[in-house]
Amino acid sequence: MAHLPETMDEVTLSWLQGAVAGHPAFTGANISQMRKTPVGEGIGQMSAIAKLDLDYDGKPGPASVVVKLHAPFQGMRDVGIRYDMYARETAFYQSLAKDVTVSIPTIYFAGWDSASQRNAMVMEDMSNRYWPSQLSGHTLQQAECCVDAIAKIGAGHWDADFSGHDWLPDSRSPTIQRIVGDYQMATPVALGNLDKFTTPESRAACERIAKNIHWIYEALAEPPLILTHFDTRMENFVFTDPSARELALIDWQLMARLRPGYDIAYFLGTSIPEEMRREHQAALRARYLAGLKAGGVQDYGGDRFDVDYRLGTMAMTVIPILGGASFDVSNERSVALFGAILSRSMASVLDNDCLSLLPN
Secondary structure (H helix, E strand, C coil), X not given: CCCCCXXXXXXXXXXXXXXXXXXXXXXXXXXXXXEEEEECCCCXXXXXXXXXXXXXXXXXXXXXXEEEEECCCHHHHHHHHHCCHHHHHHHHHHHHHHHCCCCXXXXXXXXXXXXXXXXXXXXXXXXXXXXXXXXXXXXXXXXXXXXXXXXXXXXXXXXXXXXXXXXXXXXXXXXXXXXXXXXXXXXXXXXXXXXXXXXXXXXXXXXXXXXXHHHHHHXXXXXXXXXXXXXXXXXXXXXXXXXXCCEEECCCCCCEEECCCHHHXXXXXXXCXXXXXXXXXXXXXXXXHHHHHHCCCCCCCHHHHHXXXXXXXXXXXXXXXXXXXXXXCCCHHHHHHHHHHHHHHHHHHHHXXXXXXXXX
């Protein structure tokens, strides 16, 4: 399409009709009315999201869709542009999504305009599903379901050939190196914004990680490399119901190629309250390795996985540090979210003796 909306106000009936016209679900369907409802405030940090309820003249299409645009808050939008997050997610849905071994939302339209640095997506509405809260926690059964999905992605794309996807970075690529390079500058800002969520020990650990962040990401560039979602926190898993029988994984803005261990370390280190992680971490790590083996991965585990897990635990602190330096501090939900992620991730760093791996 020639034009992508700047804001939700520009998501008009005519724009929507044109965006979805090429998708089979809308073949022969003429949208007559739409009603917009903003969703995900303080959850979709990097995007503006709205649900559109639809009426039709004649043949119907989906009763509702979700539209996702770039972040409305300029600080977070700048982060998304700097790290190619909007371009990456669009490229994923246009080229690689069909090969991913977990359920994802149906995408009716995905567009990226490099000139205006805008993206827009129209996707399946999953608002009637069960959305766990990052803050209030979840059940062990739900955590196990997420771990199974993470293992399935890793096994399905173990040491895969991604030569046809030049947009997909590894940790030596300029995109990831920008993240790494910014970590040190963002650390004092994030720790200041989220001071009440830190301890002297966690602050010191964060500062040491910042000193060694280039070394950490260089270690994550050594093969085998797997497809890494990079943001496997609880709120990006959408369940059919609280019993966690089925799930879909959303928000593919940060995906990359890294060593195994990052996604599972990120999930356990940010989505599970500290007491629950300490009690169940060993069993959930073993479940992840069993999932890899069931998916055909041989000769991986033991000390190598332990090192990868600890590297991933330190590396994933880029999320609360970069986000914690850029988010809208007037949004109470955002403060609580980034604070919880920072507190939990640094506790995991300390509990797993990750700092002992560092050269400095």
